[in-house]
Amino acid sequence: MEIKKYFDESGRYIMNTYGRYPVVLRKGRGMKVWSADGKEYLDFVGGVAVNILGHCHPRVVVAIQKQAQRLIHVSNYYYIEPQIKLAKLLVEHSFADKVFFCNSGAEANEAAIKLARKYAKENINSGSFEIITAQSSFHGRTLAALTATGQEKLQKGFEPLMPGFSHVPFSNIEALRKAVTKNTCAILLEPIQGEGGVRLPDENYFKEVRELCDQQNLLLILDEVQTGMGRTGKLFAYEHFGIFPDIMTIAKGLGGGVPIGAMLATDKVASAFQPGNHASTFGGNPLVCAAAVATVETLLEDGFILDQCNRMGQYFIERLEKLQEEFPNLIREIRGKGLLLGMELKKEGAPVVKACLEKGVLINCTAGNVLRFIPPLIIQRKDIDQLMDVLHEIFLKVW
Ligand SMILES: Cc1ncc(COP(=O)(O)O)c(C=O)c1O
Numbered sequence: 001m002e003i004k005k006y007f008d009e010s011g012r013y014i015m016n017t018y019g020r021y022p023v024v025l026r027k028g029r030g031m032k033v034w035s036a037d038g039k040e041y042l043d044f045v046g047g048v049a050v051n052i053l054g055h056c057h058p059r060v061v062v063a064i065q066k067q068a069q070r071l072i073h074v075s076n077y078y079y080i081e082p083q084i085k086l087a088k089l090l091v092e093h094s095f096a097d098k099v100f101f102c103n104s105g106a107e108a109n110e111a112a113i114k115l116a117r118k119y120a121k122e123n124i125n126s127g128s129f130e131i132i133t134a135q136s137s138f139h140g141r142t143l144a145a146l147t148a149t150g151q152e153k154l155q156k157g158f159e160p161l162m163p164g165f166s167h168v169p170f171s172n173i174e175a176l177r178k179a180v181t182k183n184t185c186a187i188l189l190e191p192i193q194g195e196g197g198v199r200l201p202d203e204n205y206f207k208e209v210r211e212l213c214d215q216q217n218l219l220l221i222l223d224e225v226q227t228g229m230g231r232t233g234k235l236f237a238y239e240h241f242g243i244f245p246d247i248m249t250i251a252k253g254l255g256g257g258v259p260i261g262a263m264l265a266t267d268k269v270a271s272a273f274q275p276g277n278h279a280s281t282f283g284g285n286p287l288v289c290a291a292a293v294a295t296v297e298t299l300l301e302d303g304f305i306l307d308q309c310n311r312m313g314q315y316f317i318e319r320l321e322k323l324q325e326e327f328p329n330l331i332r333e334i335r336g337k338g339l340l341l342g343m344e345l346k347k348e349g350a351p352v353v354k355a356c357l358e359k360g361v362l363i364n365c366t367a368g369n370v371l372r373f374i375p376p377l378i379i380q381r382k383d384i385d386q387l388m389d390v391l392h393e394i395f396l397k398v399w
Contacts, residue, residue, distance in 0.1 A: 003037050028055025031383050044375045045362045049226050052253035054376040059294045060256040067290035082289035089296050095244035096264035101284025105225035106140025108249035108261035112221050113144050119272035120185030124217055128185040134170035136196035171201040173208040186219040191237035194226035197367030198342025206241035221247040229253030230299050230377055233310040233338030256295030260288040309377040313338040319388045327395045341373040355394045361387055
């Protein structure tokens with residue numbers, strides 16, 4: 001099909017919810033994707049922090065092919081082999097004892113919110129249902145997750161929002177302490193704010209949050225949808241802080257590209273869910289779980305990919321800082337952990353994203369002026385070097 005026809009038909013048949021770049025992506029391998037008109041791109045977006053093993057990793061492809069021949073979908077009325085295997089893997093490598101599977105990050109957060117409310121009503125006080133979250137946070141687009149999200153611009157037009165959510169500045173323990181009421185049941189936070197502009201907490205923040213939760217009998221829910229699955233150099237970002245949450249949500253990288261989310265909890269908290277309390281038709285189906293098992297096993301195998309993520313993250317930051325030295329009038333700050341990196345500009349980021357696209361590199365901009373780099377964890381130095389050459393050229397020319 002002629003490329004322009006794709007744009008026309010997309011506009012005609014698909015709801016207008018995304019501002020898209022004029023590229024039709026058709027094929028991917030590792031760090032690279034190719035458009036329908038044959039142009040090659042180096043991908044630092046990775047499906048927005050999803051493709052942790054790169055595009056079409058052979059182990060994930062084979063796992064999907066094999067499972068598709070055996071059994072694609074059955075109901076959760078029955079036991080599902082790859083779902084059990086995946087749950088065991090996640091439990092063995094995290095704080096959690098139990099897993100609930102769903103299909104996306106927003107759904108995982110919905111499940112977490114429901115579990116926290118039910119647990120609190122039954123175990124803390126029957127009137128407790130309020131959840132405190134952070135300003136500039138992002139928890140998804142479904143109604144409760146959107147209400148939890150601390151960004152008014154995303155909520156506008158969808159009022160009335162859900163009752164029971166309040167927002168405080170991120171990484172400010174005093175504000176959090178003050179926001180707790182007798183009806184608070186949980187605190188919901190991203191370990192590092194991704195969509196909000198790659199914002200890291202102060203070093204002791206999460207230790208203090210954990211203490212506050214313990215003192216006040218509150219649940220700590222960590223939204224690791226973006227930070228989980230090795231993105232920050234550890235399997236889960238809470239490992240950096242020396243604390244455990246009570247509930248954690250993951251999605252994005254979990255399935256290596258297939259849509260899957262999960263909500264994990266301790267036995268104590270998970271016991272508030274009984275048959276009939278929560279469900280998902282597709283959640284944890286055989287096909288996506290087989291892909292996720294292959295993804296998680298590959299990620300964990302001898303620690304190689306997590307090492308790579310740490311080493312490349314370090315190198316990436318060094319290169320970005322060099323760029324900052326060269327363009328101090330343009331670049332305000334470099335921040336991030338592992339391969340969740342942000343470069344805050346003193347100007348709008350959109351023109352840089354567009355210029356990168358023209359030069360065959362996919363990057364993303366969040367919070368208006370933060371260039372975000374969330375590539376596959378299998379990235380190599382030469383890929384980072386290529387991006388730096390492109391950014392250097394753009395910064396020289398445009399500014
Ligand atoms: C921290 C966080 N939570 C939740 C979500 C929502 O995930 P999904 O788009 O899979 O619903 C995202 C998506 O960007 C996210 O970054």
